Amino acid sequence: MSTAHATAISASHTSDWTPSSWRDKPALQMPTYPDADELAATQAELRALPPLVTSREILSLKQQLAEAQEGERFLLQGGDCAETFAECNSDVISNRLKVLLQMSLVLVHGLKVPVVRVGRFAGQYAKPRSADTETRDGVTLPSYRGDIVNSPEFTEQARRPDPRRMIKAHARSAMTMNFVRSLIDGGFADLHHPEYWGLGWVSQSPHAADYQKMVAGIGDAVRFMETLAGRRMQSLNRVDFYTSHEALLLHYEEAQTRQVPRADGWFNLSTHFPWIGMRTAALDGAHLEYFRGIRNPVAVKVGPSVTPDQLLRVIDALNPDDEPGRLGLIHRMGAEHIADKLPSLLDAVKREGRRVLWVCDAMHGNTESTSNGYKTRQFKNIRSEIEQAFDLHEAAGTRLGGVHLELTGENVTECLGGARQLTEVDLQRDYRTTVDPRLNYEQALEIAMLIVRKRGQLA
Numbered sequence: 001m002s003t004a005h006a007t008a009i010s011a012s013h014t015s016d017w018t019p020s021s022w023r024d025k026p027a028l029q030m031p032t033y034p035d036a037d038e039l040a041a042t043q044a045e046l047r048a049l050p051p052l053v054t055s056r057e058i059l060s061l062k063q064q065l066a067e068a069q070e071g072e073r074f075l076l077q078g079g080d081c082a083e084t085f086a087e088c089n090s091d092v093i094s095n096r097l098k099v100l101l102q103m104s105l106v107l108v109h110g111l112k113v114p115v116v117r118v119g120r121f122a123g124q125y126a127k128p129r130s131a132d133t134e135t136r137d138g139v140t141l142p143s144y145r146g147d148i149v150n151s152p153e154f155t156e157q158a159r160r161p162d163p164r165r166m167i168k169a170h171a172r173s174a175m176t177m178n179f180v181r182s183l184i185d186g187g188f189a190d191l192h193h194p195e196y197w198g199l200g201w202v203s204q205s206p207h208a209a210d211y212q213k214m215v216a217g218i219g220d221a222v223r224f225m226e227t228l229a230g231r232r233m234q235s236l237n238r239v240d241f242y243t244s245h246e247a248l249l250l251h252y253e254e255a256q257t258r259q260v261p262r263a264d265g266w267f268n269l270s271t272h273f274p275w276i277g278m279r280t281a282a283l284d285g286a287h288l289e290y291f292r293g294i295r296n297p298v299a300v301k302v303g304p305s306v307t308p309d310q311l312l313r314v315i316d317a318l319n320p321d322d323e324p325g326r327l328g329l330i331h332r333m334g335a336e337h338i339a340d341k342l343p344s345l346l347d348a349v350k351r352e353g354r355r356v357l358w359v360c361d362a363m364h365g366n367t368e369s370t371s372n373g374y375k376t377r378q379f380k381n382i383r384s385e386i387e388q389a390f391d392l393h394e395a396a397g398t399r400l401g402g403v404h405l406e407l408t409g410e411n412v413t414e415c416l417g418g419a420r421q422l423t424e425v426d427l428q429r430d431y432r433t434t435v436d437p438r439l440n441y442e443q444a445l446e447i448a449m450l451i452v453r454k455r456g457q458l459a
């Protein structure tokens, strides 16, 4: 179908849509702001602020995702569970970028396809929660819902939803984007110099030898190609990096939704690739309503309770014209359930010939609590879910086109296991996340290596 045709059809599907039509539907997981006037004034201010990304970048990501659907690329989507205002700083941002670049280098080298790099950053500030309230020592307060809504300290004042936090989240997202863009434009991701993005730990890591061998091999290949070409290849100097977040707080997303001169339709210009979380993916809900009208590529989390019929209806609502690169389905079943729950979904989508990008989130179905009260995940379950996902897609004749991970470039101890075999005792050493446990840099790199090994076995 031509792009013009697809656009014309989409326009007819969305003729009853506006950036605020979600307000007529049930909106789950949203804060109740105590002062409606303050909320409206904040939204007006947000509407006047500049956007964080452009429609041109969004459409170029859509094209790359369309290629990933066809097996010509692989998606790496990763970053914090919940960014915090306090950690919007140079070290945290550059270390996270480094680990994502290192992982993507491992994937490009091993899978022999370009990687689509998408960060869970520059806007990942809103969190859905299992419970609306939290009780400590007999005191009950509203749950922490991410820095864009309230603050994690356990006081009444801190937990009160404050709309002014949306302005701060917008500014912090812009600072993060600005720094990432400057690093990349300044040659930080230059393939001629992968040593720039070496984190200090690389020399002590159990994976050091493998990683250094690969970097040396890439250096040789780059020099060989440039000798043949007789010139330095500028295309190796920089990479594309895109942003994503869970577009949960619709008051914020609505205010960043714009029509763009010379591009049809409405774009969410707060991020390139927003997604709908598992808890807000109801067919008749506000989040699906909002997402159906924007032209960004979008994704939906798919949990173990989704039936094939429900999933097909979600696909119909979000991508009625089967537009390439428009829709990602991020399954997050858990190592224990994926073999039971995923195959019927893969079969149904294949049977109906729907065009989607399948992505495996190996984190959110594998969360557990330790006896000493830490929320954690076991590396062996994360690994198992990814390996099973490859096998199940292979058996169904579908394609796993990417992975979605919660990770950080810091040396935290939040997930158990991995090459250093972190134990429950280690969790006490450096547990920093405000919501979900993240892979540290070593564990994240190990995941990239095991993806390459697994794909190699299937090839």
Ligand SMILES: O=C[C@H](O)[C@H](O)COP(=O)(O)O
Residues within 6 Å of the ligand: 081, 127, 128, 129, 130, 131, 364, 367, 435, 436
């Ligand atoms: O990040 C994901 C969800 O917000 C999170 O897993 C919910 O966590 P909770 O069960 O602690 O509320």
Ligand SMILES: C=C(OP(=O)(O)O)C(=O)O
Residues within 6 Å of the ligand: 081, 128, 246, 276, 277, 278, 279, 301, 332, 361, 364
């Ligand atoms: C909330 C999240 O995931 P899910 O919606 O899959 O539970 C998340 O990605 O942080």
Ligand SMILES: [Mn+2]
Residues within 6 Å of the ligand: 081, 082, 364, 406, 435, 436
């Ligand atoms: Mn999470």
